[in-house]
Amino acid sequence: MSSMTLSPRRVWRWASHSSLLGRLLFPVVCLLIWLVSIKAVTTIWPFAVDVLPTPWQVVEFMWDEITCHTLAPHNMYVTFGISLQRLAIGMAIAMVIGIVIGLAMGLSKAVDAFFNDWVVAILAMPNLAWALFCSLAFGFGDTGPIITVVLTGVPFVIMNVREGVRNTPTDLFDMARAFGVPRRRVIRQVLIPSLLPFLFAAARYAFALGWKGLVVAEVFGGQDGAGWTIKFWYDAHRAYGVIGYALLFVIFALVFEKFMFDQLSKRLFKWRPSLDAVEVVEEQFDAPTKASVGAAAGASTATGAALGSITMVTSGRPQSVDDELKPPED
């Protein structure tokens, strides 16, 4: 306890091991690079002042947008509302189609063979191509962007649902049969809960990728919405508008992800033992089982694996973030 003083060595050790510090440092470094490169470019080519926005310009623009002082036809809340509505409709359609095809593919080898190559093909298709095609096919309006969301989302839903069906817990079905549990109860309490993590993962994927597809589609085929508004600032030759609006969009998507999906995930999957929240209720002679509980929480179930990988894709952070925020105790 005597070594609690802040010796330089301790500070250095903390600094070099702290992921919090690393995380905070990142925006600072970015800002520095931004400022330095503006300085460098404008020294070489003075006219660039007009196209290279400073961070302050971007922040000021974002503040104006947040407080509804915008030159665009709609304020940011209306714009994101329009886009969100399209995304929701597109996702709903993608989920329905994806669940039907995914279930069929998981249950039948023939159906799986029929669709498999095409699902992979659609998956490999850049959503820019979908966006261009849809704006050509459906013209300006809601349809093009919505169809783009559907086409972007559907393969992920299909693949996740198929995986879910293939991983249905046969041992639990056998258990239910041995006890003579009625079919309806088995569907409600075994089949649906076992598919739920996969559906959730599918929705998360469809959301994250659907957003991107949607914005691209709105650039080409929209008359309003987030993508169209980014293009509006592009047409107005306001670089700070393009960057600022894109940042607002990222913030909006992250907030949505954080508040909707994380909260929903906590509610739906509270049965999953998180590694740090496992209450230790072991007998003293039963030590090895804790490890197995931990393993079950993460990787041993396909469910866990599916959810784990999705979390990484969409929010890009490991699950045990809380541990990292604490300074080391030694």
Add this chain to the structure above:
Amino acid sequence: MADITIDHLHKEFGLGADKVVALEDVNLSIGGHAFVSVVGPSGCGKSTLLNILSGIDVPTSGRVSITQDGRPARAGYVFQAARLLPWRSVMDNMLFVQKDRNEATRKRCQHYLEMVQLGDKGSKYPGELSGGMQQRVGIARAFSTEPDVLFMDEPFSHLDAITARTLRKELHTIWAETGKTVVFVTHDVGEAVELSNRILVFAKGGRLADDIDVKLPFPRDVADSDVALMKADVFKTFENLGAMAVT
């Protein structure tokens, strides 16, 4: 107390060259307050027998009947792994297998949870319990349906030695108190001798090779000389069969 009759039971898996005979012409009759252990080497068809008895699997030919006073008997099953629904609390897992769910059922479930000393864990999720505790929930679940006959498939084989020993003692107490018919599959001869009053020895190819009555008094301990001698006897049976078990 249930009566189990197995008549010319035959089971094979696969077709043609891949055909594997799991059970060959098994004839058995089990009745009364019996604790019957089924022992044998891996692949002798003991789990298949249990799956057919419990209705998870169907026989290729032959007949199985499990009755209780002339009506079809109710069965409970304890698996090698606990097989609990991870998304349901312990109590909901117990209720999942019940015929109807009223206050009396809930009370009965609570009673059996207390019997395996988990009375205060009803609201926990299985993932919050240790492996031994999950297995005990599995045992409580099987008893809570008040089955006439209880099937157990190597229920302690995934547990550490000390937990397994504690649970064996608990199982014996529950069996002695409730008077169920138990069919207990194991590859552990010592466990079979310790718990049962009848041991069925299966040989490779799914043949019933020997049927041993165990008349030693309870409670038995693996350290008792009688139990040790009996165990040696059963092992000798295996050696005579030329089908030494991997225990």
